[in-house]
Amino acid sequence: MELPGIGNKTADVLLTDYYTYKEVIPIDTHYYRLAKRLGLVKQDAKYEEIQNALTNFIAKEKRDRTAGLLWLLAKHTCRVRNPKCYECPLNHLCLYERKTTRKK
Numbered sequence: 001m002e003l004p005g006i007g008n009k010t011a012d013v014l015l016t017d018y019y020t021y022k023e024v025i026p027i028d029t030h031y032y033r034l035a036k037r038l039g040l041v042k043q044d045a046k047y048e049e050i051q052n053a054l055t056n057f058i059a060k061e062k063r064d065r066t067a068g069l070l071w072l073l074a075k076h077t078c079r080v081r082n083p084k085c086y087e088c089p090l091n092h093l094c095l096y097e098r099k100t101t102r103k104k
Contacts, residue, residue: 009027012024020064021065022060025054030078031054031070033078037094038095040057054067054070083096
């Protein structure tokens with residue numbers, strides 16, 4: 001992280017090559033959105049808070065695979081525009097889904 005242009009996410013991506021997702025979850029825009037919509041963190045949460053919340057949310061023994069699946073879920077189902085809440089296996093946990101269904 002002392003190198004110019006290397007921030008938390010880039011450093012964590014490099015660490016996943018060595019440690020895998022069991023130890024490190026690099027937080028990108030998809031994880032930000034998912035963690036906030038699920039209510040794991042507040043809307044103004046920073047990188048480390050989101051990383052800690054997701055690390056605590058996913059059991060360590062399943063973290064490697066589950067972290068990847070959550071990323072795919074966030075990218076393809078929990079989209080920024082037109083999220084597919086009706087397809088989401090986590091919609092029963094999701095604060096965002098509860099808020100949007102109440103408005104209808």
